[in-house]
Amino acid sequence: MIIINEILTLFRKELPEMLMSDETIITILSDKKNHFICRRQNDNLIGISVINENTIYLLLVDKLRQGCGVGTSLLEESEEYVKTKGFSKIVLGAGNDYIMPGVPMNRGAHKFFVKHGYSHSWGDEGCFDLSMSLCDFNYTEHRLGDTIDGSLYRFAVLSDIQGIAACCEEDASDFIVHYMNEELYKPDSTDPVIVAEKNGEILSALMIGIESGDNNIGYAGCIITKPRHRNKGIAANILNIGTRHMKDMGLEQVWLSYTYSAIVNTYSKLGYKVCMEYFMGEKEF
Numbered sequence: 001m002i003i004i005n006e007i008l009t010l011f012r013k014e015l016p017e018m019l020m021s022d023e024t025i026i027t028i029l030s031d032k033k034n035h036f037i038c039r040r041q042n043d044n045l046i047g048i049s050v051i052n053e054n055t056i057y058l059l060l061v062d063k064l065r066q067g068c069g070v071g072t073s074l075l076e077e078s079e080e081y082v083k084t085k086g087f088s089k090i091v092l093g094a095g096n097d098y099i100m101p102g103v104p105m106n107r108g109a110h111k112f113f114v115k116h117g118y119s120h121s122w123g124d125e126g127c128f129d130l131s132m133s134l135c136d137f138n139y140t141e142h143r144l145g146d147t148i149d150g151s152l153y154r155f156a157v158l159s160d161i162q163g164i165a166a167c168c169e170e171d172a173s174d175f176i177v178h179y180m181n182e183e184l185y186k187p188d189s190t191d192p193v194i195v196a197e198k199n200g201e202i203l204s205a206l207m208i209g210i211e212s213g214d215n216n217i218g219y220a221g222c223i224i225t226k227p228r229h230r231n232k233g234i235a236a237n238i239l240n241i242g243t244r245h246m247k248d249m250g251l252e253q254v255w256l257s258y259t260y261s262a263i264v265n266t267y268s269k270l271g272y273k274v275c276m277e278y279f280m281g282e283k284e285f
Contacts, residue, residue, distance in 0.1 A: 003036060004029045006045040007058070011099075014060050017106070017276070019131065019219075019255045020099065021211035028057065028097050037077050039070050049074045054087035055095025075116055083285055092118065092281035094258070096177060101127050101258045102278030110279030118281035127280050128264055130272035131255040134218075134247040137271050139240045143248075144194065146241070151203060151234060153241050156193040158185040163202035164195065164224075171224040178222050179205065194242050196225075196234050203229045208242045210251065218246035218254040223263075236266055243270070 008025055011018070031052060039047035039061075047061040047070040056078055061071045082090045092113060093102035103110045146153055156164065161180065168176040184193050184207070191209035195202050204225040211217040220242055225235045239256075246254050256272055264274065 003038070003045075007036075007048050007050065007060075010045055010048060010060055010062065011058070014063060015104065018100065018104075019129075019211070019217060019253075019275075020257075021217070024211065025099055028099055031097070033096070035081060037074055037081070039065075039074060041065070046070060047074050049078045050099075051078055051081060052095050052097070053085070054082050054089060055091045055093070057093070057095070057097070057099050059092075071112060072116070075113075079283075079285070087285075089282055089284045091121075093278065094174070094280075098258075100278065101129075102280040105277045105279050110281065113279065113281045116283075118279075118283045120280055121282040122260070122280045124261075126261045126264075127278040128259050128261075128274050129255060129257050129276040129278075130259060130264070130267055131253065131275045132243070132270075132272045133253055134243070134251055137243055137247055139244050139270070142237065142241055142244075144241055144245055148237050149232070151196045151198040151237075153194065153196050153238060156185055156195045156202075156205065158182060160193075160195055160197075160202060161185065163197075164193065164205050167202050167205055167224050167226055170226045172222070175222045175224060178207070194238055194245075196238050204234045204238050206238045206242050208246060210246075210249070216252040218249070218251040219257065220246075220254060221257045223256075223259070235263065236270060239267065240270060 004026055007029055008022060033052050035051045037049040038045060046065045049056055050058040059074055079090055093100050103113060142148060144153060164179050165176055168179060183189060184191055194206045196204040206220055206223045208220050211219055223235060243254055
């Protein structure tokens with residue numbers, strides 16, 4: 001636990017604007033598949049790379065040590081490690097899980113990776129986090145359990161998991177691994193899934209929850225909608241209903257992670273604002 005707590009301290013120091021809770025970060029860092037590459041000075045952690053399979057979950061250098069080659073040496077060693085595992089590509093940010101979907105662009109950190117041969121894997125699409133103060137959210141038209149245009153908006157149960165997987169396959173296959181966690185579908189789950197279901201078909205899904213250890217902040221994420229059911233207001237409905245549920249729980253703020261350019265305007269109309277853009281970097285060997 002010592003190294004994990006040190007990483008968390010460095011993360012909060014260098015990226016104080018990130019909203020993910022300490023508990024969630026600790027859980028991700030505690031994955032036994034993680035490989036840690038450390039740089040120390042006088043026994044203090046000044047740089048870290050956290051690798052899971054072919055994904056760098058986190059590469060951080062203390063700002064007082066930046067520009068001295070620490071980051072470059074961490075990245076080069078990380079690439080060599082991934083190569084030894086038989087991978088032909090290395091990814092930044094999101095893999096089996098993620099602390100951040102990619103590299104935050106607000107301070108220009110992505111330029112470091114571009115310099116070292118990484119490219120934005122999403123082409124013309126951008127990746128964003130959005131947030132909203134719930135005191136500004138006034139949607140009262142619908143709530144969980146309501147039917148809108150024939151679609152029922154409700155909490156998902158375990159028997160929905162295959163229908164949600166099918167929805168992921170059509171919209172965002174990378175999200176399947178997150179939706180396959182059976183803990184999400186228990187009646188007492190603190191991280192439930194909301195679905196829009198019509199005639200037995202899952203049209204859309206959304207994960208919501210309370211950030212662990214922080215009773216004031218909620219999150220929404222991994223929203224999916226089958227392509228043939230887009231532009232019908234379903235994504236907006238499911239997000240409005242999920243956000244209203246979190247406000248009814250007494251939360252003060254909610255953030256929405258891992259969204260993309262095509263839907264940012266939709267969420268902006270609901271009151272969400274972009275708080276971070278990510279460089280979805282990858283490099284082939």
